[in-house]
Amino acid sequence: MTWQRFQKYYYNNASLGLSLDISRIPFPDDFFANMEPAAQRAIAAMAELERGAIANPDENRMVGHYWLRNAALAPTAELRDAITGTLASIKDFAAKIHSGEIKGSTGKKFTDLLVVGIGGSALGPQLVQHALGQPRRDKMDIHFFDNTDPDGIDYVLDTLRRRLDRTLVIVISKSGGTVETRNGQLEAAAAFRAAKLDYAKHFIAITGAGSKLDQTATAEAWLARFPMWDWVGGRTSELSAVGLLPAALQGIDIDAMLAGAAAMDEVTRRADTARNPAALLALMWHYATDGRGAKDMVILPYKDRLLLFSRYLQQLVMESLGKELDLAGAVVNQGIAVYGNKGSTDQHAYVQQLREGVNNFFITFIEVLKDRPAKTAIEVEPGITTGDYLQGFYLGTRAALTEKDRHSITITVADISPRTLGMLIALYERAVGLYANLVNINAYHQPGVEAGKKAATAVIALKQKLMAALRAPDAKPATAEQLAAQVGGDPELAFKILEHLAANKAVKKKANINPFKSKYRL
Numbered sequence: 001m002t003w004q005r006f007q008k009y010y011y012n013n014a015s016l017g018l019s020l021d022i023s024r025i026p027f028p029d030d031f032f033a034n035m036e037p038a039a040q041r042a043i044a045a046m047a048e049l050e051r052g053a054i055a056n057p058d059e060n061r062m063v064g065h066y067w068l069r070n071a072a073l074a075p076t077a078e079l080r081d082a083i084t085g086t087l088a089s090i091k092d093f094a095a096k097i098h099s100g101e102i103k104g105s106t107g108k109k110f111t112d113l114l115v116v117g118i119g120g121s122a123l124g125p126q127l128v129q130h131a132l133g134q135p136r137r138d139k140m141d142i143h144f145f146d147n148t149d150p151d152g153i154d155y156v157l158d159t160l161r162r163r164l165d166r167t168l169v170i171v172i173s174k175s176g177g178t179v180e181t182r183n184g185q186l187e188a189a190a191a192f193r194a195a196k197l198d199y200a201k202h203f204i205a206i207t208g209a210g211s212k213l214d215q216t217a218t219a220e221a222w223l224a225r226f227p228m229w230d231w232v233g234g235r236t237s238e239l240s241a242v243g244l245l246p247a248a249l250q251g252i253d254i255d256a257m258l259a260g261a262a263a264m265d266e267v268t269r270r271a272d273t274a275r276n277p278a279a280l281l282a283l284m285w286h287y288a289t290d291g292r293g294a295k296d297m298v299i300l301p302y303k304d305r306l307l308l309f310s311r312y313l314q315q316l317v318m319e320s321l322g323k324e325l326d327l328a329g330a331v332v333n334q335g336i337a338v339y340g341n342k343g344s345t346d347q348h349a350y351v352q353q354l355r356e357g358v359n360n361f362f363i364t365f366i367e368v369l370k371d372r373p374a375k376t377a378i379e380v381e382p383g384i385t386t387g388d389y390l391q392g393f394y395l396g397t398r399a400a401l402t403e404k405d406r407h408s409i410t411i412t413v414a415d416i417s418p419r420t421l422g423m424l425i426a427l428y429e430r431a432v433g434l435y436a437n438l439v440n441i442n443a444y445h446q447p448g449v450e451a452g453k454k455a456a457t458a459v460i461a462l463k464q465k466l467m468a469a470l471r472a473p474d475a476k477p478a479t480a481e482q483l484a485a486q487v488g489g490d491p492e493l494a495f496k497i498l499e500h501l502a503a504n505k506a507v508k509k510k511a512n513i514n515p516f517k518s519k520y521r522l
């Protein structure tokens with residue numbers, strides 16, 4: 001029975017080296033026929049998007065990440081030239097860094113790369129660096145600032161301490177106004193200044209033309225600038241300069257990444273649903289989650305190098321699909337929650353709950369056929385390798401979950417290579433786009449992320465006011481509530497801010513047994 005079903009629904013594409021097993025999602029036999037009209041509408045909408053339609057209506061933007069790997073698809077000659085020209089300049093720049101034609105401010109060859117970015121401006125480069133990096137063989141070592149955590153920043157700077165004169169810094173922000181990234185940029189610049197290095201000769205910006213970051217990079221005459229376009233979303237920017245420049249500098253074959261994505265695009269553009277792996281995936285998500293996110297998506301690659309894939313997909317899927325309103329303006333609260341790390345490691349953590357606890361998820365296993373690059377494997381038991389065990393645990397966990405009516409998909413790929421990674425990225429980009437069409441939402445905006453940013457700005461403003469009150473000549477030690485009243489701020493926020501300031505010795509605290517009676521002064 002399962003063998004029959006497995007064969008019936010097995011999607012295999014030998015030229016991509018990819019197969020997809022959807023047989024363990026228990027959709028009924030008429031599921032595809034029933035979904036076909038919706039699937040065809042979704043595929044047609046994606047074709048429109050690729051032709052340059054305004055696919056992100058409320059931001060009035062085209063959605064052009066598919067053009068990045070096939071510039072001929074771009075709707076105008078200007079866009080085609082921008083894509084091919086940027087790709088050429090990325091390769092040219094990387095070659096000059098590698099050869100030493102471009103050197104640091106003290107004349108040393110660059111050996112290290114610090115990427116400063118967050119969200120879509122960090123997750124792709126992190127995924128690629130981790131998946132494809134080769135210790136001691138990479139052309140450059142990559143480090144990241146992807147937060148405004150001072151201790152996290154110090155951790156990275158400590159690693160770079162004696163190598164700053166050989167470090168290239170890429171500040172990546174599409175909008176050029178993201179505060180975490182600006183803070184990272186300022187912290188990095190301060191570290192260079194402290195080391196008496198001319199940081200402008202080490203800094204590169206990847207950002208939208210005319211953005212704040214672009215203006216800074218221009219005014220300070222940074223080493224180079226690369227473009228980010230408004231028709232590429234942050235979470236689909238891995239195959240723009242955002243992902244390609246760090247990868248090229250690391251020494252990764254970016255042409256192979258692009259070719260893998262282009263080959264996947266060709267297949268996932270197909271109108272024949274059964275032969276379109278992205279359509280199959282999107283339809284499985286729809287069935288598994290009832291088309292309303294009823295179940296979570298657990299991503300479980302049996303491959304250490306894909307550890308960051310679930311994190312990457314978290315943004316791609318959740319920021320794209322997690323929407324309050326549909327395209328008609330109705331409240332739908334859509335989305336699919338994504339989590340996962342890697343197998344078999346996770347088997348020793350949360351798989352217990354997956355098998356026996358609340359059945360609110362479906363798994364996507366990612367199986368990689370190639371164990372390791374042609375090296376002789378040792379035997380851990382007669383005739384058995386570590387790689388045999390890795391597969392054994394994948395198949396074993398899959399069986400144990402199926403037995404308990406826990407549903408799964410398996411994506412099998414040949415190896416982990418630049419081409420395969422390009423394929424996987426393109427597969428999920430298209431599946432997300434198709435799924436968004438199935439549930440009638442805009443996958444390409446993120447109206448929900450602004451609220452937290454605005455509230456954070458208000459916190460910073462309140463901190464300034466509290467400090468001003470504490471600095472006043474007649475200031476007396478006061479409680480958080482008193483200080484909040486004085487500046488017209490929220491007492492709970494004032495309490496949180498003052499506790500943080502006290503912990504960092506920016507204010508003095510006279511502690512009281514009742515924490516809300518503690519008094520603060522400068």
Ligand SMILES: O=P(O)(O)OC[C@H]1O[C@H](O)[C@H](O)[C@@H](O)[C@@H]1O
Pocket residue numbers: 118119120121172173174175176177178181234235319446449
């Ligand atoms: O690249 P940036 O403009 O700095 O944006 C970085 C990230 O921050 C935003 O808040 C968005 O939610 C993300 O989609 C974006 O990738």
